[in-house]
Amino acid sequence: MISELVLKNRSYRRFYQDSAIDLDTLRELVNLARLSASGGNLQPLKYITSSDPQRNALIFPNLGWAGYLKDWPGPVEGERPSAYIIILKDTEIKSQATEYDCGIACQSMLLGATEKGLGGCIIITVQKEKLQEALKIPDRYEIRLVIALGKPKETVQIDSVGPDGDIKYWRDKQAVHHVPKRDLDDIIIG
Ligand SMILES: Cc1cc2nc3c(=O)[nH]c(=O)nc-3n(C[C@H](O)[C@H](O)[C@H](O)COP(=O)(O)O)c2cc1C
Numbered sequence: 001m002i003s004e005l006v007l008k009n010r011s012y013r014r015f016y017q018d019s020a021i022d023l024d025t026l027r028e029l030v031n032l033a034r035l036s037a038s039g040g041n042l043q044p045l046k047y048i049t050s051s052d053p054q055r056n057a058l059i060f061p062n063l064g065w066a067g068y069l070k071d072w073p074g075p076v077e078g079e080r081p082s083a084y085i086i087i088l089k090d091t092e093i094k095s096q097a098t099e100y101d102c103g104i105a106c107q108s109m110l111l112g113a114t115e116k117g118l119g120g121c122i123i124i125t126v127q128k129e130k131l132q133e134a135l136k137i138p139d140r141y142e143i144r145l146v147i148a149l150g151k152p153k154e155t156v157q158i159d160s161v162g163p164d165g166d167i168k169y170w171r172d173k174q175a176v177h178h179v180p181k182r183d184l185d186d187i188i189i190g
Pocket residue numbers: 009010011012013064065066067121122123124125126156169179
C-alpha cells in the first residue's frame with residue numbers, strides 16, 4: 001500500500017553499517033528514478049552509486065547531518081550508511097525543472113528502498129566541491145543531492161506540530177527521533 005510505504009519512508013540517519021547493500025539493489029533504485037516523471041522529459045539527472053566501504057568513506061565526510069540536532073555531529077562509525085546514491089545534473093542537458101526532477105527521483109528511490117526493508121536520508125548539505133574532487137567527478141556533472149542508504153537502526157515517530165508551531169525535529173531520551181508534521185487542516189487552505 002502506498003500509504004504504508006509513505007508512512008514508513010522516514011528520514012533515517014543511523015544504520016546497521018555492516019548490513020551491506022549490493023550494487024544491483026542500487027541499480028534497481030536508480031531504475032525507479034529513471035522511470036519517474038521529468039519536466040519536458042529532458043532527463044537531465046545522472047547518478048553515481050556506492051556500496052563499497054572505501055568509496056563510502058570518501059563520501060561520508062562531505063555530508064551534513066540533521067542541522068536541528070546541534071549536539072549530534074552525525075552517525076558514528078558502525079552506524080553510518082552502507083550505500084549512497086549521488087544525484088548529478090548533466091550540464092549538457094538544459095532543463096528548467098532539474099530541482100523538481102531531483103525531488104521526484106529521490107522519492108521514487110526512497111519508496112523503493114523502503115519496500116526492500118531499507119531506509120535512507122536525502123542530503124542537500126553537501127560539500128560539493130570536495131566530494132566532486134574526492135570521487136573525481138568530471139566538471140560536466142554538478143552534484144545536486146546525496147541519498148544515504150542503509151538498514152535503519154533508529155525509530156522515527158511522527159508527531160503533530162504543537163501550538164508553538166515548532167517544526168524542528170528532536171530526539172528523546174530513548175533516542176527516538178520525533179518529526180512534527182503540520183495537521184491536514186492546516187495545509188489544505190481552501
Ligand atoms: C530536499 C531535502 C534536503 C534534505 N537535506 C538534508 C540534509 O542535508 N541533512 C539531513 O540530515 N537531512 C536532510 N533532509 C531530511 C529532512 O530533514 C527530513 O525530510 C525532515 O526532517 C522530515 O523528516 P521525514 O523525512 O522523516 O519526514 C532533507 C530532506 C529534503 C526533502
